[in-house]
Amino acid sequence: MLLHLILKDLKIEMRSKEIIASMFIFGLSVTLIFALAFQVAPVMIHTFAPGLLWVVILFTSVLGLNRLFSLEREEHALWSWVTAPVDRGLVYIAKVISALIFVLISVILFIIPFFIFLNLPTEFSFFQFGLILLLGTGSIVSIGCLISGITLQAGLRDVLIPILLFPSASPVAIAATKCTGFLFENKPLTTWNFWLLILASFFVIFSLFGYLVFNKIVEE
C-alpha cells in the first residue's frame, strides 16, 4: 500500500516534472543571489556556505511541499484515499518519502552549481555528505508534510507553511549546518556525530508524531 501511494506521486511527477523543475530552478536562483550578495573573501564564504546551503534547501522544500500537496487539492483528489479503507497515517509516510525523493533530486541538481558559484572545496567524504543531506531533508519534510497537511485544509496556506515550518525546523537548520560545517573542515565524524543524532531524533520524533496525528487533520 505504501509503495502504491508513493508510486502515484512519482508517476504524476515523472509526467509533469513540475515539482522538481520548479525546486531546481528556484534553488539555482537563490544560489545565484547568494553568490552575488556574498562577494567576500573565499575564507569567509567557506564559513558561510553550510548555512547558505541549508537556507536554500529549506526554501526549496517549502516550494516543493506546497506543490506536492496541491496535487491532493486539485479536483479534491484526496477524496480518493480519504474515503478508502486506508490508514491515513500511511498516506503521511508515503508523502514524506515522496517529498524526500523530490527534494533530494533537486538538491543533487543544484548543489553542483552551488559549489561552483561559491568556489567551495570538494575534498570531503561524499558518503557522509549524503547522510547529512538525507537526515537533514528527511527532518525538514517530516515536519513539513505535517504542516502542509494542516494547511491543505486551512486557508492562507502559502503564508502558513513557512511561518510554522521555519521556527519549528530551527533545530534542523542548526544541526544540519553544524554537520555540514564540520564536514567541510574535514573533522572526523566522531567529533560531530552528536549533530547527526539530533537530526536523526528529529526525523524519528516528527515522523512518528505525523503518522499518529495525520488522521486528525485530513478530515474537513
Place this chain on the structure above:
Amino acid sequence: MNLQVTNLFKSFYRSPVIKSFSLSVNSGERIGISGPNGSGKTTLLKMLSGIMAIDSGDIQVGNHFIDPEFTLPRKSIHYLGHSAGAYPGLTGEENLIFISGLYGMDALGVTECLEKVGLDSAKEKQIKYYSQGMLQRLKLAITILLDSDILLLDEPLSGLDSNGIQLFQQLLDEWQENKKTMLIVSHDHNWLSSITDRIIYLN
C-alpha cells in the same frame, strides 16, 4: 447494508448546519435528499463517507460505527461528489487502477468499467483534459468499479448529456437489482421522487 444515523451535529463557523439529525435506512432502500442551498445535504453525505469530521453523534454502517481511526466501514460506502476525487495528472485508467489498489482490489475490472461509461477511447488521456461530462462519467466508472454496498450520490446528473443520463438510469436499475442502499441528493424534485422510495427534506 443498513445505515443508522443518530443525533448528528455539525456546525461551520460556530453556527449549526446539521442539528440533532437522525435517520434510519434499511438495506436496499433508496432515499432522496432534498432541501435549499446550505441546508447541509452535501455535508451529510460527506460525513457519511468520512470526508468530513463529525462534531457529535453516531453513524453506524452495518455493525460498525464510522470513526476516523477505523478503516473498515469506509469500504462499504462510496461517495460520488461534486469534484472528481481523482488526480488530474493521471489518466482515467491510471486513476481507476490507483483507486482499486486503495481498496485492495486487482485492476482487472478497470477496462470494463471504462467501456461501460463510454470512456474507453479517452482512458489514456490525463483527466485534466476531460470535460465536465467526461469527469462525471469517470466518477460513475469509479462507483461501478468499487461496487460498494452504500452509494452516496451528490447531484449525479450534473454535466451529463442525454446519453449520459440514459446511462445513469440504466445503472440505477442495475444497482436496484443488486439491492444497493442509495442516498441521492438532487435539486430536481420530480426526478428524485420518480426514482426513490422516500424523500427527506433538510432545512
Place this chain on the structure above:
Amino acid sequence: MTFFNKKENRIHAALAILLSVINIYIIITLKPPNQAQGIFGNIFYIHVPIAWSAFLLYFAVMVCGIFFLIKKSIIWDHRGLAFAEIGTIFMFLVLTTGPIWAKPAWGHYWPWEPRLTTSLILFLIFLGYFMLREFGGNPEQVSRFAAVVGILAFLDVPLIFLSVKFWLPEMQSHPQVGQYFDSASPTPTYLVLYSFLSLLVIASLMIRFRINILTMKDEE
C-alpha cells in the same frame, strides 16, 4: 453573568493583586546581589519565574491539545487557546525582561543563550499558531489543527534547547543563576519561589477569565 460577579473570582483577583504588589515591593527594595549589575540584577527575581510560568503554560497547551484530540470536547479547545494566549503574553515578557537583564550581565542585549533562544523560537511558533487560529478557516476544523500545532511546538522544545545549547558552546547558560542559588542564604530561592507562586495566581486568573469569555461566546 459576568466573571467578577462570582465571589470566588473576586477573591482570586484580590489575592492576585495582593501577592503581586508584595512581590514587586520586595523586588524593588531588595539589595541587588551583584553590585556590578546594580538594580538590574533584581530582574532575575521576575525574569526567571516568568520564564518558568511561560514554559509551564505552553506545556499545558500541549496537554489540552492531547485531550482535545482524544475527547473532541470544545472545552479542551477553549482551555488550550486560553493557555496559549496567556503563555504567549508571558513569553513576550520573558523576551523583554531577558535583554534588560542581559545588557548589564553580558554587555549586549541579545545573548544567544539557550533558554532565551528557545523562548524566542517557541514564541514564533505560537505566533504562527495564532495566525492559524485567526485565518485558518472553519473554527471547528482549525481547533484540531491548533491542537496539533500546540503539541508539535512542545515536542520541539528539547530539540531546540539541545541544538541551541551546543550551537555556540562558548555561550554559557545563565552563569548568574548559580550565583543566586549557591549563596549561603536560602533567601533568593524562597524569593524566586514566591514570585513564581504569585505569577501562577495571576496566570490562573487570566486563564479562567479567558475561558469564561470563550465559553460565553460559544453559548450565544
